[in-house]
Amino acid sequence: TDAHTPSLRTPIVAVLGHVDHGKTSLLDKVRGSAVIEGEAGAITQHIGATAVPLEVISEIAGDLVEPDDFDLPGLLFIDTPGHHSFTTLRSRGGALADIAILVVDVNDGFQPQTREALEILQRSETPFIVAANKVDTVPGWNANEDTPIQSTYDQQSERVQGAVDTALYEIIGQLSEAGFSADLYWRVQNFQRNVGVVPVSAMTGEGVPDLLAVMMGLSQRYMKAEMEIDVAGPGVGTVLEVKEEKGFGTTIDTVLYDGTIRADDRLVVGGTNDPIVTDVRALLQPRPLAEIRTESRFERVDEVSAASGIKIAAPDLGDAMAGAPVRVVRDRPVEDVIAEVRAEL
Ligand code: GTP
Numbered sequence: 001t002d003a004h005t006p007s008l009r010t011p012i013v014a015v016l017g018h019v020d021h022g023k024t025s026l027l028d029k030v031r032g033s034a035v036i037e038g039e040a041g042a043i044t045q046h047i048g049a050t051a052v053p054l055e056v057i058s059e060i061a062g063d064l065v066e067p068d069d070f071d072l073p074g075l076l077f078i079d080t081p082g083h084h085s086f087t088t089l090r091s092r093g094g095a096l097a098d099i100a101i102l103v104v105d106v107n108d109g110f111q112p113q114t115r116e117a118l119e120i121l122q123r124s125e126t127p128f129i130v131a132a133n134k135v136d137t138v139p140g141w142n143a144n145e146d147t148p149i150q151s152t153y154d155q156q157s158e159r160v161q162g163a164v165d166t167a168l169y170e171i172i173g174q175l176s177e178a179g180f181s182a183d184l185y186w187r188v189q190n191f192q193r194n195v196g197v198v199p200v201s202a203m204t205g206e207g208v209p210d211l212l213a214v215m216m217g218l219s220q221r222y223m224k225a226e227m228e229i230d231v232a233g234p235g236v237g238t239v240l241e242v243k244e245e246k247g248f249g250t251t252i253d254t255v256l257y258d259g260t261i262r263a264d265d266r267l268v269v270g271g272t273n274d275p276i277v278t279d280v281r282a283l284l285q286p287r288p289l290a291e292i293r294t295e296s297r298f299e300r301v302d303e304v305s306a307a308s309g310i311k312i313a314a315p316d317l318g319d320a321m322a323g324a325p326v327r328v329v330r331d332r333p334v335e336d337v338i339a340e341v342r343a344e345l
């Protein structure tokens, strides 16, 4: 039997917002890869998960994130699609999240799926910040690549600063109409009570250090207690996607938010009919910073701990359902775990 091993898990961050407002681009900037290139019509059709370790966050954020100030291991980002037809995927991403980034195009302001995302966050009581994206498109903007927002803002002309202010206060006003007390993030004292707005550009990287620093700080300050898990306990997660994988048959892309899954574990997975009882055949982990959705070279691992995105290959997953729970059985009667899964469906 396992000793109780308390540990702090990675907070799960959902990235939500209207179509084309720059969710995937923001994550791309962080990943330094180009998932966007491979997307059909540049529309995100599925949820993906990307793990960003604290060291990488600290590299990007520079002085804004000192690794010694944090004991959370990083952030696990979940990208969601903004297109109006993907409400279920957005809800799934929002419900899974510990915290969220609501991406709003600074010129476009609030749009239908911005409002829908706000309702999802409100319903699930998920703390969030707003990334006012595409500041580089404000006419006359002079980019200072990858710099914190205040230093680059200070270097803009008065006219440009005025245009940025107007756009930001428009967004703050719209948040206020939706019932949220919001302000520019550096004026926010309590991120649980007020929504911080962070001006960013996914294109030039300006403000990205701030965005990561705020997400990390918010997690460390308010989420820490909820991040305490028994890492060695039986794993609990949610199916993001059910996928055929060459050589593995049907697999489930899963976000694990509690405990551990091992390569010899028995699982109960929510299905279209009865819960599915199956044995793990392979745990396939995308490399750090890789995107589970586009990653083709997985590493076979013996064990994975929360929070992480993991592809699970196992027999009989044909009826598995996106959004359904996944639970490791381990030393418990399988009937109990089946009952737990049934209760969640
Ligand atoms: P969906 O997944 O379809 O909801 O869209 P998305 O929110 O993921 O938007 P995506 O990242 O695909 O970006 C949409 C378009 O906006 C792309 O052409 C990006 O290059 C562009 N874009 C995103 N962020 C910025 C930015 O900060 N500045 C500029 N100039 N363009 C941006």
Ligand code: MG
Pocket: 023, 024, 025, 042, 043, 044, 079, 080, 081, 082
């Ligand atoms: Mg996208």
